[in-house]
Amino acid sequence: MAYFLGLFGYGPNPSAALVRDGALVAFAEEERFNRIKTAPNSLPLGALLYCLKQAGIGIDDVEAIGFGWDCERYVETMPRFYEEFRAKYPSADNGYNALQEDYLLNLYHPTRIRTDLVQALALRGVHLAPERIGFLPHHLCHAASTYYCSGFAEASVLTLDGSGEEFSTFLWHGRGDRLKELRSVRLPHSLGGFYATFTEFLGFKAYQDEGKLMGLAPYGRHSEALQKKLDEVLPWDHAAGEFQTNPYMRYLGPRTHGRRFTDAFVQLFGRPRLAHQPIEDRHRDLAFNVQWRLEQIGAALVRTVVGLTGSRNLCLAGGVAMNCCMNGKLSSLPEVERIFVQPASADNGIALGAAYALAQRAGVSAFEPFGHAYWGPEFSDAQVEAAIRESKLPYERCRDTIAEAARLLAEGKILGWFQGRMEIGARALGNRSILASPLFADMKDRLNLEVKHREDWRPFCPSLPIEDYRRYFGEGIDSDYMILAYPVRAAEQARVPGVVHVDGTARPQTVRREVNPRFHALLNEFGRLTGHPILINTSFNVQGEPIVCTPPDALRCFGGTGLDALVLNDFILRKPR
Ligand SMILES: [Fe+2]
Structure with a gap:
């Protein structure tokens, strides 16, 4: 009997999950314990301690511990990625982005994650050697968080995200206990980033209130003029099913109105809505057209991945897979026979995927279906x-x-x-x-x-x-x-x-x-x-x-x-x- 502990933190919605052999034992989000919505910039300490308590074990009883972000890449690969990015997309105003890159390189430095976790746990009486904390690729964790508990023996797997290390999207083939990478999309191209930009532009909280944009969409109307404007932000090749996001619209260039859209974006779409301002028809129409484009691209990606794998079982994960309107449409495509979307598809599911991925690496080959979502604490x-x-x-x-x-x-x-x-x-x-x-x-x-x-x-x-x-x-x-x-x-x-x-x-x-x-x-x-x-x-x-x-x-x-x-x-x- 072997326990595998998955963790994720310092992004939105930290969580912890514990898997025993191939079966989930406990899984919870940190926000429920520290009582801060989505628990941003936190480590999943309350969730981790809960998982151990639920199983009745100590940290030494855990075979492997995995953090769902590939922090080792932040020592060598990511600085080089940022350098190449700057060379490819020169901008007169890169200072703010350079600060952001520095912030991420420090935030996800493996020494920092290990040290912060070890120290925070020591204050709670749990002693953990830093080298026991391993790192796993973010998108592998997303893919594992849906495929291994889907109950499918084979599936087409799509992970649609804002970003995970330098990637935003992966197409996978799940077969037996293996997840094989087929294709990936690197930043700056990102469906999650695209949706977050419009979430912020419409006066909502990016990376939290995307559901509000989705809920607003049906109140608007389709507009060819808006679709033309969206071509500037998210051009895509219908036939090839490939998309891009234009970084000059999102974050390269002066940004005097918001974090996730440039002044060039504001020239195109007008002034952003502030949170307290009324919602007008132009906001509703924009929401409709953003959602429509997301659904079109989602469908193209599904056709691509099903074409590559031949499997009509579809597993989705990543923050974009929380978009239930898109999911409903994708499940109705003729290419899709069955669909599984794990309810913690955003980064709250990363810990689950990390635990499954660790188990698979350790030789576990059979995984129990998710079955239900009731994996948190209960009270007598x-x-x-x-x-x-x-x-x-x-x-x-x-x-x-x-x-x-x-x-x-x-x-x-x-x-x-x-x-x-x-x-x-x-x-x-x-x-x-x-x-x-x-x-x-x-x-x-x-x-x-x-x-x-x-x-x-x-x-x-x-x-x-x-x-x-x-x-x-x-x-x-x-x-x-x-x-x-x-x-x-x-x-x-x-x-x-x-x-x-x-x-x-x-x-x-x-x-x-x-x-x-x-x-x-x-x-x-x-x-x-x-x-x-x-x-x-x-x-x-x-x-x-x-x-x-x-x-x-x-x-x-x-x-x-x-x-x-x-x-x-x-x-x-x-x-x-
Ligand atoms: Fe993610």
Whole structure:
């Protein structure tokens, strides 16, 4: 029996994952422990300690430790890459970029990563020899994070990212326990970078709020004029399926308006929107056309990789694979028969891929399918009750929690729902969720106004038992992870307005009895009361904060928002009317 520990840090969304032989044991994001959204510039210390505790082992019991960024490259390869880059793309204003390069060379220097990790762990009583920390290529980790747990014996694998070392994109062939590189795309060309640029330009947070751009897109219209302008930023060869991104639009040249777009970009697209400014039609149209182009290029890459491998099983990973609208479209391509997108496809999944890649290198050849997303900590009734007592809030222990929760939801109450092991990934999947009935026309507005404080144009997602998928969705492949968007049947759209986006699509979570029996039972009980076994399921947090992890986190969120009731295991807390 051998344990493999994957880690990633200092980028967005650090995490840790522990694999025993080929089976996942624990996997969690650091933000849930340090309570800072996406935990930028952090090491995954809380997540690492949790993984060891979950397995009941010490760090010395771990066979290999891998950090999902190839830091050894930052000693020799990356300085040379930056030099060649400067020679290829001369710019009159390179000072800022030179500072950025220096920053990255220092940030990812292997000595720094090893020393910082060893020192931080020593302060927590965990002693680790620095040489035990190995480094793995970022895109290999992305590819491993989806292929090894997909359950496919063979697959076409695409990793679509902002950047990982000097690469943004890889095409892979997964076969048996091997992942073979087929093609790669080097910086400055980057689909993730392209999308992040427009995310920032539209007044959202790059590398965090890309989903807002995606959610805005269906409100806009296709425009040939905008597509022509996008040719300047992201030219692509339709036939060859190859794309480029123009660095003079993104970061070579004066940037007086933002970090990720130059003044030449502003000349082309006009002034950027600031976060507090209203959203206008020009912003909606831009979002639509950016999303459209991403989907076109994604489809071309899928055709290419399937053509190279001959496998119609598709695995996706990388930050761009969090784009569920693109994923839905790719899954519907004639070249694709089956699709797997692991729910932590962004850099939060790097630790998982690192752990799998270490296991594969050590000779593990059989990997268990991912199965579900509940790989975080859980809390016993005794722990939950102790936390509630400390809060001094009135509570009761339910005799029939499912019936009571379903009754409250059917009445139109908004519920905090906390049970079992915490989900990995950006979506709550029924263990750290805020639940509400989608049958009320005003529920979206109430949720936004009273609890989530999100932009009113953003959609909420539905959860439903897998047995009822076809009732609401005419097409598409069921997904347990809210990672694929599909049209809702026209006849059902008006019945469940709370979960249908402006373009008639939704991003569902299908719930299986054998995976999450309590949540499955709740959906069915709600269906028995209302005729519709489908609920709005949004993450248990308020805007700007990570999803809750512990009972005290849930109690804080309950107290600070307009949640009507909170269900923690079998305990229930209600607010006075
Ligand atoms: Fe990445």
